[in-house]
Amino acid sequence: MTTDKTLSPQALRQRDQYRWSALGFIAPGVLVVAVLLYLPLLWTTFLSLTEYNGLGDPEWIGIANYVEMFDDPGFIGSVLNTLLWVGGTLLVPVGIGLGVALLTWNLKGGTWLRLPFLIPYALSGIGVGVIWSFILSGGGALDQALAAFGVDDTPRWLVDAPLNTVVMILATAWQGVGVNALLFTIGLQSIPREPLEAARMDGANGMRLFRSILWPMLRPLTAVVVGLSIVASLKTFDIVQGMTKGGPGRDSETLALTMYKETFVNSDYGLGSAIAVFLTVVTLIASILYLRQQLSSKHGV
Amino acid sequence: MSRVIRTAVLAVLGLFWLLPVYLLLVNAAKSPEAFTTKESWLPTDFSLFGNIAEAMRLSGLAESAASTLLYAVVSPAIAVLVGAAAGFAIVALRLKHGFAWFVAIFGGTVFPLQMILLPLFDAYSRTGLFDTQAGMIAVYTAISIPFSAFVMRNFFSGIAHNVFEAAVIDGASTWRIFARVYLPMASSALVAIFILQATFIWNDFLLGLVLSQSDTVRPIVTSLAGMQSTYGGAQMSTVLAGGLLVSLPTVVLFLFTQKFFARGLALGQY
Amino acid sequence: MRSKRIPLTIAAAAAASLVLASCGGGADDDGATTGTLDFYTNKAAWEPDFDELNATSESGADITLNTTGYSDADQYDAFIKQSFRTDKSPGLFTWQTGPSLTELVDEGLIAQTTDIWTKAVDEGWVSEDLRDSYTFDGEQYCVPMNIAYWVMYYNKNIFEEQGLEEPTTWAELDAIASQLSDAGITPYYQTSTLFTFQWFQQLVAGTDPELYNGLATGEVKYTDPEIVDIMNTWLDQEEAGWFSDAGSTVDPAVGLKQGDFAMINFGSFFNGSLDGAGMVSGEDYDMFVIPAVNGDLEKTPVAVESGPLCVAENSSQKTLGLTYSEWWMSPDAQTAWSEARGDVAFNPQATVADPMLEDLGTTVSGDGYELYDRYYEATPTPILTVALEQFGAFIANPSDPLPYLEAIQAEADDYWADQG
Numbered sequence: 006m007t008t009d010k011t012l013s014p015q016a017l018r019q020r021d022q023y024r025w026s027a028l029g030f031i032a033p034g035v036l037v038v039a040v041l042l043y044l045p046l047l048w049t050t051f052l053s054l055t056e057y058n059g060l061g062d063p064e065w066i067g068i069a070n071y072v073e074m075f076d077d078p079g080f081i082g083s084v085l086n087t088l089l090w091v092g093g094t095l096l097v098p099v100g101i102g103l104g105v106a107l108l109t110w111n112l113k114g115g116t117w118l119r120l121p122f123l124i125p126y127a128l129s130g131i132g133v134g135v136i137w138s139f140i141l142s143g144g145g146a147l148d149q150a151l152a153a154f155g156v157d158d159t160p161r162w163l164v165d166a167p168l169n170t171v172v173m174i175l176a177t178a179w180q181g182v183g184v185n186a187l188l189f190t191i192g193l194q195s196i197p198r199e200p201l202e203a204a205r206m207d208g209a210n211g212m213r214l215f216r217s218i219l220w221p222m223l224r225p226l227t228a229v230v231v232g233l234s235i236v237a238s239l240k241t242f243d244i245v246q247g248m249t250k251g252g253p254g255r256d257s258e259t260l261a262l263t264m265y266k267e268t269f270v271n272s273d274y275g276l277g278s279a280i281a282v283f284l285t286v287v288t289l290i291a292s293i294l295y296l297r298q299q300l301s302s303k304h305g306v
Numbered sequence: 307m308s309r310v311i312r313t314a315v316l317a318v319l320g321l322f323w324l325l326p327v328y329l330l331l332v333n334a335a336k337s338p339e340a341f342t343t344k345e346s347w348l349p350t351d352f353s354l355f356g357n358i359a360e361a362m363r364l365s366g367l368a369e370s371a372a373s374t375l376l377y378a379v380v381s382p383a384i385a386v387l388v389g390a391a392a393g394f395a396i397v398a399l400r401l402k403h404g405f406a407w408f409v410a411i412f413g414g415t416v417f418p419l420q421m422i423l424l425p426l427f428d429a430y431s432r433t434g435l436f437d438t439q440a441g442m443i444a445v446y447t448a449i450s451i452p453f454s455a456f457v458m459r460n461f462f463s464g465i466a467h468n469v470f471e472a473a474v475i476d477g478a479s480t481w482r483i484f485a486r487v488y489l490p491m492a493s494s495a496l497v498a499i500f501i502l503q504a505t506f507i508w509n510d511f512l513l514g515l516v517l518s519q520s521d522t523v524r525p526i527v528t529s530l531a532g533m534q535s536t537y538g539g540a541q542m543s544t545v546l547a548g549g550l551l552v553s554l555p556t557v558v559l560f561l562f563t564q565k566f567f568a569r570g571l572a573l574g575q576y
Numbered sequence: 577m578r579s580k581r582i583p584l585t586i587a588a589a590a591a592a593s594l595v596l597a598s599c600g601g602g603a604d605d606d607g608a609t610t611g612t613l614d615f616y617t618n619k620a621a622w623e624p625d626f627d628e629l630n631a632t633s634e635s636g637a638d639i640t641l642n643t644t645g646y647s648d649a650d651q652y653d654a655f656i657k658q659s660f661r662t663d664k665s666p667g668l669f670t671w672q673t674g675p676s677l678t679e680l681v682d683e684g685l686i687a688q689t690t691d692i693w694t695k696a697v698d699e700g701w702v703s704e705d706l707r708d709s710y711t712f713d714g715e716q717y718c719v720p721m722n723i724a725y726w727v728m729y730y731n732k733n734i735f736e737e738q739g740l741e742e743p744t745t746w747a748e749l750d751a752i753a754s755q756l757s758d759a760g761i762t763p764y765y766q767t768s769t770l771f772t773f774q775w776f777q778q779l780v781a782g783t784d785p786e787l788y789n790g791l792a793t794g795e796v797k798y799t800d801p802e803i804v805d806i807m808n809t810w811l812d813q814e815e816a817g818w819f820s821d822a823g824s825t826v827d828p829a830v831g832l833k834q835g836d837f838a839m840i841n842f843g844s845f846f847n848g849s850l851d852g853a854g855m856v857s858g859e860d861y862d863m864f865v866i867p868a869v870n871g872d873l874e875k876t877p878v879a880v881e882s883g884p885l886c887v888a889e890n891s892s893q894k895t896l897g898l899t900y901s902e903w904w905m906s907p908d909a910q911t912a913w914s915e916a917r918g919d920v921a922f923n924p925q926a927t928v929a930d931p932m933l934e935d936l937g938t939t940v941s942g943d944g945y946e947l948y949d950r951y952y953e954a955t956p957t958p959i960l961t962v963a964l965e966q967f968g969a970f971i972a973n974p975s976d977p978l979p980y981l982e983a984i985q986a987e988a989d990d991y992w993a994d995q996g
Contacts, residue, residue, distance in 0.1 A: 023399040023400070023401075023480060024401075024402065026395075026399060026480045026481075027395040027396075027399035027400070027401035027402075028395070028401070029395075030391040030392065030394055030395035030399065030401075030480075030484070031391070031392045031395040031396065031401060031407055031411075033388045033391060033392075034388045034389060034391065034392040034411050034451050034455055035392075035407065035410055035411055037388065037444075037447060037448050037451055038410070038411050038413075038414035038448055038451055038452065039410075040448075041426070041444060041445055041448035041449075042414040042422060042448055042449070043413075043414070044425070044429070045421075045422035045425035045426050045429070046417055046421065046422055048422075048425040049417075049421045049422065049425065058657075058679070059424075059653075059654060059657035059658065060657055060660070060679065060680070060683045060685070061683060105316070105319075108312045108315060108316050109312075109316060112309060112312055112313065112316075113309070114313070115316075116564045116565070116567055117564070118313065118316040118317065118320060119316075119564075119567075120320075120560070120561070120564065121319075121320035121321070121323045121324050122320065122323055123560050124323075124324070124327060124557060124560065125323065125326070125327070126502075126505060126560075127505055127553060127556040127557045127559070127560045128327070128330070128549070128553045128556075128557070129509050129527060129530075129549045129550075129552045129553045129556075130509050130511065130527070131511075131527060131530055131531060131534075131545065131548070131549040131552070132330050132334075132545075132546055132548075132549025132550055132552075132553060133326075133330075133549070135542065135545055135546055135549065136326050136329055136330045136333075136546070137326070138825040139329060139333065139343065139346055139825075140326065140329065141825070142343070142823065142824050142825040142826055143821035143822070143823035143824040143825075144343070144344075144821060144824060144826075144836075145343065145346065145824075145825070145826075146329055146346040146347060149344075149345070149346055149347060150347065161821075161822070161823035161972075162823065163823050163825065164768060164822055164823040164972045179323065179326065182323075184502060187498055187502070187567065188457070188498065190567055191457075191461065191494050191495050191498055191567070192464075194494055194567075195461065195464040195465075195495075196464075222464075225460035225461065225463050225464050226457075226460060226461070228460055229456055229457050229460050232412075232456065233415075233453070233456070236415055236416055240417075240418045242418065242420070248825075249769060250769045250770060251965075252768055252769050252965060252968045252969070252972070253768040253769070253822070253965075253968045253969045253971065253972030253973070254965050254966065254968055254969030254972070255965055255969075256969070261418045261420070264418060264420070264421070265418075265420055265650075266961065268420070268421075268654070269420070269650035269651060269653070269654050270650050270957070270961055271957055271958050271961055272653070272654070272657070272957065273958070274424075277421075278421065281417060281418060281420075281421040284417065284418060285416055285417040285418075285421075288416040288417070289409075289413060289416050292409075292412065292416060293409060296405075296408075296409075296412075297405065300405065300408075300460075300463075337854075338852055338853060338854060339853070339854025340854065341830060341853070341854070342830060342833070342834045343826045343827075343830060343831075343834070344834055363624070364621075364624060366623075423651070423654075424654055424655075424658050427655065427658055427659075427662075428658060428661065428662060431659070431662040431663065431664050432662065436664065512651075515646060515647070515648060515651055516651065516655060519614075519616075519644040520642075520644070528647075531620075531647040531648075532620030532621065532623060532645045532646075532647045533620070533621055533647075534621065534647065535619065535620060535621040535647060536771075537619050537621055537622065537845050539620075539621025539622075539849075540621070540852075541827075541829075541830075541849075541852050541853060542827050542830065
């Protein structure tokens, strides 16, 4: 890794000294994750190379499932919808979350002003799913509110693609903004006072203060928020399954939904697993590419 | 931006954000008999408590409350510590191949949970962990660790390394540095991870559905979801009232932990 | 170097788990005939009803059900299939008739219930007709848990205001729909997610039951001219504005109550939902058997949905489960069940609490009617998945039906080629 090249000989010696205790500190996390999450995942990877309907024994068929996956014309649609989710999630909840964190930062009563954004996350998914289907239903709460303002000709929120994906991204943003704001707030709190004061002495304020000090210093937590958003949006499932089941037709289907449908609805475990493996590899590559750049030593790890 | 404008912007946006919560409250309070979707914004009658009682009767969620509380406290608590230890190893102790180790833990979050349900069920029923509280705690801990390790690793990276070196010169052991120096500095991050993961676990449906069956082991949302179906069962306002009831503990948790995040205010005032 | 060892360790452990997984599952039958029986169901909302039934089953058969409900039908199916491999192999569980039951029977996973059926038919507890859905190679498997007829529910207040009567012919039904539509009332309910098949099923089976069966067996193609004609009839009705907003997610029971639409084609378990929504059976709502599209048919086809109650062959509670199944068929059990659940009973000797459902049961067992399996159970799953999507897309954007039918047929071709 890049860290090796930048450490001084002294630091390297020191690192060697802590080698065993460092391994001791990291071991519990790695072990728990490996046993409970990676072992089942390996089974899935194995299944992706077989034909298996959940009964009897899996039959080895090589990469046929992967071929079938790319052959499916609906697969491209799922990939595009998933990309829309990634883009939308990076734009809306991350953007608003950062905005809320910055606005509440150093503000009297800021903690309480942030609370309305956190409450949606604390609400149970069951109530939230029902409420959003109330809001977005044809003739639902949103249409009723718009009608009160004289707008009668509203689009069919959950029927017309890609509008249905866009409104579902907004519904997800509603729940996610608070979490992002909280993480950004933690980042802002860990910024040391000295550089801030120095910048203020120089007359930095507003946008300039943000660009020169806050944004660079927020980098560790920005990486967390963006990294998690990429991962979560690539896996988008719950809200789509709850609101449109990927429909009408397959218009709002995401990769996770395609995977779910093949596995649990059609009992084609092999094909479902192949999609899962594809999704996992894509997510892993995207996270590594992003995080390696963000976490590398030149940014002061 | 002046404080007044900031407060005003946040207040307006916050109110807008609470509109769906308002809808939830109003509709959960409507009696199933009088319930319509024609005027979603207007309160009609107040049957909230009747609806809550009906939701409790239909779902039997009272029996799940104690075990769900156990999962939502124990698992994130362990995950926070394990994640902090991993972050400490990578950042403060400068573990060799730190990024690779980090990816090994973080990788636990990159695949869709649905894919590991069946192998987990298989393994759990073979090892006797199926339908046990220990089994539920284990799996909830595992899925909380990657997030925890990620946040803690990055939070610690904001702490200058000479803090560690100074502690070493003082003759502290690595364990002592971790417990007495790094953890206290990270209290806001630890609390944030804890409440976010506790909320996530409290609201989990899927793992509870597949890995447990008895009423005393099943988590609360899995029980609650059972009362709603095509084949009859609870009415919409009952479902909403149940959802509202189940959300109360997490909302209270968020309310009471906010003071941990007010620290920035104290530090930042000049 | 050290980090390279991790994958190796994991791989070794994985190999161990694969070996474990390939060992056969199940457990020896413990032979008990009384006690507590673990019961799994995808009808989680019925759990309180099963609990209520325990009082009767304890005195009638000395068996208590310990019910675990799964609210997600897809996860439930996967869970049950997986459990055959473990010592959790279920002593009693609910399932679906049609290809998904065939699959389990073919694998030898289900305990035979031929003796139970023979006795029940002899005693007149169950109709011969129903036995067919449970028969594989001359033997019976599972017993019926519930039965639902797919009929047309209507809002009685709307019908009275419009001076409408229950139709007895297809032409009368069309006239009702057209009158309602002219009066600014949407005649029929529809949705673009999941339950998208009912009208197609109704139109095809009502036109020609042979055609309907042919679709299920692959002898008829979705692109055949007869099917295209039927879809065009549907399209005409869509264009006439006879169906409710495809984008509405309102609970169907609430929708019927508030007059979003006047009629809804639903299973006879819908009474419970309507009662719960505050409508009074026979006063605010009623139902009729949908007349056949083709008036020349000798018998009016009625879609039926029947949920089996099965016992796993390799369950430790096999004997207990079969004992319960036998008791379940009896009039005592069915009367108690009908009371707890408020649903139609398959056993003609059982007393049904709701007079409307009692009437329905008598009507459809009469000479003028024949039962056919609902599209959802009759169609092989991969074809069904695509069909539900395509009907949903058609409902959302009604237009030339051929592309939708071609998409379904493409999947059907693949499926039947595989079965070849």
